[in-house]
Amino acid sequence: MEKYVNELLNFIESSVSVYHNIHLIKAILKNFNYIELEENKKWNLEPNKSYFVVRGGASIITFKVPATQEGFMIVASHNDSPSFKVKPNGELNSGSYKKLNTEPYGGMLISTWFDKPLGIAGRVFVKTKEGVDTRLVNLSGHNVVIPSLAAHLKGNNLELNLQNDLLPVVGLTNESNSFMNQLKKVSIFSEDEEILSHDLFLYNKEKGCVAGFDNELIISPKLDDLECVFASLEAFLEARPESNISVCAIFDNEEVGSGSNHGAASTFLTDVLERICDELNLNKYVMYQNSMLVSADNAHAVHPAHPEKSDPTNNVHLNKGIVIKYHSSLSYTTDGISAGIFKAICDKAEVSYQDYTNRSDLRGGSTLGRIQLEKLSIKALDIGLAQLAMHSSNEVAGSKDLKDMVKALKEFYQTKIILENSNIIIK
Numbered sequence: 001m002e003k004y005v006n007e008l009l010n011f012i013e014s015s016v017s018v019y020h021n022i023h024l025i026k027a028i029l030k031n032f033n034y035i036e037l038e039e040n041k042k043w044n045l046e047p048n049k050s051y052f053v054v055r056g057g058a059s060i061i062t063f064k065v066p067a068t069q070e071g072f073m074i075v076a077s078h079n080d081s082p083s084f085k086v087k088p089n090g091e092l093n094s095g096s097y098k099k100l101n102t103e104p105y106g107g108m109l110i111s112t113w114f115d116k117p118l119g120i121a122g123r124v125f126v127k128t129k130e131g132v133d134t135r136l137v138n139l140s141g142h143n144v145v146i147p148s149l150a151a152h153l154k155g156n157n158l159e160l161n162l163q164n165d166l167l168p169v170v171g172l173t174n175e176s177n178s179f180m181n182q183l184k185k186v187s188i189f190s191e192d193e194e195i196l197s198h199d200l201f202l203y204n205k206e207k208g209c210v211a212g213f214d215n216e217l218i219i220s221p222k223l224d225d226l227e228c229v230f231a232s233l234e235a236f237l238e239a240r241p242e243s244n245i246s247v248c249a250i251f252d253n254e255e256v257g258s259g260s261n262h263g264a265a266s267t268f269l270t271d272v273l274e275r276i277c278d279e280l281n282l283n284k285y286v287m288y289q290n291s292m293l294v295s296a297d298n299a300h301a302v303h304p305a306h307p308e309k310s311d312p313t314n315n316v317h318l319n320k321g322i323v324i325k326y327h328s329s330l331s332y333t334t335d336g337i338s339a340g341i342f343k344a345i346c347d348k349a350e351v352s353y354q355d356y357t358n359r360s361d362l363r364g365g366s367t368l369g370r371i372q373l374e375k376l377s378i379k380a381l382d383i384g385l386a387q388l389a390m391h392s393s394n395e396v397a398g399s400k401d402l403k404d405m406v407k408a409l410k411e412f413y414q415t416k417i418i419l420e421n422s423n424i425i426i427k
């Protein structure tokens, strides 16, 4: 198997919700002796140490402080994926079925969620003697299912209704096992506790695998964007920067516009960068001039049945290298300067790259980079890896691209960018 692919598939399998993903990343960082910082306490940062900070239990920023600090090299990605969120008071009896009342989270390919074993995971908030406690839960022992209407009953044009057609069946009404009882079993530890609220989501329980006669493909849930989360974290851990503070930022809520208090539209990243500058007595204006942000989020490869959906000259392919994304209206942050710098970095790392634009008559998605630039004025570009079936419950990517992404981002973290008049010096 290609380098890192097995680790990526295990990483995705363990990330049953964004909260579990953060729990996993924290464990990895702690294993490497990273120091956890809390936003409501004073920080005492020192050179040659590494840190991380979590906001909202769902987004994380980790950074390394080298002996000298001349700029920030930042990679941002997102850990959420389209899914269904369980509503409060979610249990719903309907005829002989016990169902869960859910609503879509993000824009998924709905048909791909039918007729497969789904899990429920996330976090619950429990009233305890001291106050409110957060507990991660995964009802892993219980599959639920959204059954499709049989071909014979459907006719040709049944339009799916989000409230009626997409609620998972969790059992039959004559069974005594209620959803809340299941939830209590895994989250309540003593009799005087009670569940106050929850953030619970459905997830596809199928584990990712490699595919293709030469194992050149990966099929897995959540490749958008856990593939870039994994690659940026791996590159960040492997990199040995000498004079830049390397930052790996992973945000929740990208799929619903990033508008939470810990999403990319919040002040989380700027707050952390400013606190680092304050703590280490660095001039933030000078630091920002020597900094760069890479927004890493997957891109659409040419589809085998629909090549006409891709741009005629800037179409991208699986296993052909890192995708650099451009958009004249700045949905992507890349410009000539940032693309030039990143291509020079890829050349240094001996990694191939390909240019991507949307067709002019198709609107593509926006990304984290654009949202960050509204608050942070630094050089930026949007990249990703080519994939198919974006927002399906199982997505498809190339198995050779992952190691190239790790290699390029590692080189990026170790690079020093200096502006001298109109020249950009890359070391």
Ligand SMILES: [Zn+2]
Pocket (backbone or CB within 6 Å): 078, 224, 225, 254, 297, 298
């Ligand atoms: Zn994405």
